[in-house]
Amino acid sequence: MSEAEAQVPEVDPQVSAARKAGRAKWLKRLAIVLVLAGLAWGAWYLLVARHHVSTDNAYVNAQMAQVTPLVAGSAVEVLVKDTQQVKAGDVLVRLDQANASIAVAQAEADLAAARRKFGQVVATNSALSAQIDTSSAGLVQAQARLRMAEADFDKARVDLRRREAVAGSGAVSGDEVTQARRAYAAASAALDAARGGISEVASARRVAQGQLAANDALVRGSSVETDPAVRAAQARLGAALLDLERTEIRAPVAGVVSRLQVQVGQRLNPGQTIMTIVPLEKLYVDANFKEGQLGRVRPGMAVTLTSDLYGGDVVYHGKVTGIAGGTGSSMAVIPAQNATGNWIKTVQRLPVRIELDPAELREHPLRVGLSMDVEIDVSSE
Structure with missing residues (x-):
């Protein structure tokens, strides 16, 4: 026997068997956990996930009112400021009434x-x-x-x-x-x-x-x-x-004044945009879903939404009101041209219009352009 072989300690057969038994026990436990996790995921998918489609490519939008004078005249009084809350019918600007x-x-x-x-x-x-x-x-x-x-x-x-x-x-x-x-x-x-x-x-x-x-x-x-x-x-x-009544420019809707573009003494002409009013209680969400997600989406389905502004603690509820007639790329000013030899398929997204609950909007106001996480319950049809 060589000197190296003489220095290697002998392994106790009982210890080696115990180690193998322990390793087998842990592997068995891991397999059980993985199987249970798979079964849980499968049950979650069958019972929940397959009945929902979601996206984080969604943004708050609104039918914003463009305020324009209906008669020509010089502004003698500007009664509002940017970010000011106004009611429908409030006087925003007064024009010279002499003429x-x-x-x-x-x-x-x-x-x-x-x-x-x-x-x-x-x-x-x-x-x-x-x-x-x-x-x-x-x-x-x-x-x-x-x-x-x-x-x-x-x-x-x-x-x-x-x-x-x-x-x-x-x-x-x-x-x-x-x-x-x-x-x-x-x-x-x-x-x-x-x-x-x-x-x-x-x-x-x-x-x-x-x-x-x-x-x-x-x-x-x-x-x-x-x-x-x-x-x-x-x-x-x-x-x-x-025409005399129209020298007082009034708010067409209730909302927040944005992009104010009028000053005292400025000459205004009919059709000139002088401000925008965002109706905060009539906001909606445009959610851009992948084309493969929309096979079962129909108008009227229930939707849950969360905003980065408030986090997951505030959940909004809404419903699908419609699906756009074309993808974003097809409606662009310069539509994509795919008739080339180097064409690569790109997953397209289709905007889905979602109506929000006005009561929830009053409790937790949103602003146009904010990001939203959207989940549609496709089983609620």
Whole structure:
């Protein structure tokens, strides 16, 4: 036996067997633990996990209201600041009202003039009716004068013929014949004048009737409040009053003022964005799920959410309200072009809109853009 072999201690067979038995016992225990863990995981997956899909690619969003003036004017008073909480209808900015007030005064004057004109047309109708009645009476008198003129003309003509017939015999003098001729000419002129008088009276009557018909067409079936000209003036007054009211820019919704972009003295134009109001009680979450997770997701399913702002101690509850019509890449300004030979498949994400509980939002307010962890219960359909 060599010196090295002589120095190696001998292993007790009983100790070696005990070690092997202990190692086998621990391996058996580890196997049991692993089996139990696998069974627990399998049970958890079958009972819970397979009925839920989750993502941390989710962000708070809102239908933010863009505040824009509806009339042009200079800002004379700015009543809010950034981050200020406002209610719907609160006055945010006041514009100079000078021009709007002048327009209201002009519209009021136009309305008064329209009402007065309607009254004048009604009065003119009465005057024209009286004029027609007078013309009718004048026509009767003119006809009577015509008959008298015809009788005088016939008498003068007969007298002239008689005197001309005996003038050669010397029974009448030349002066009598001359006077008879003058009387005949005067009677003829009077007859023509009487006939012209009838034409004149009849023409004046027709003119009055035409004017009455024209005026009557303007006011027939109308009152001072239903007259078209009066109603047009009322509409102009209403528009002027509306423009005056719009010189006070009010909050369209309740929320927090953000991105304030107006100062006192600034000239504002219609459609110019001067601030944004974020409605904190009407926030929602856009959760971007992988395409493989959405096979069983349907609108109306229950959702639980947590925010990094409050941590896992605050849990929000909501429901799925809809799934976007396209992926984020397809809706981008410059969509991805995959028609190349170097194409590599990328898992796409589809936005899912989730409505939050307003009561929970009031208790724990969120802000637009915050991250959320989202879990959808796909068994809640």
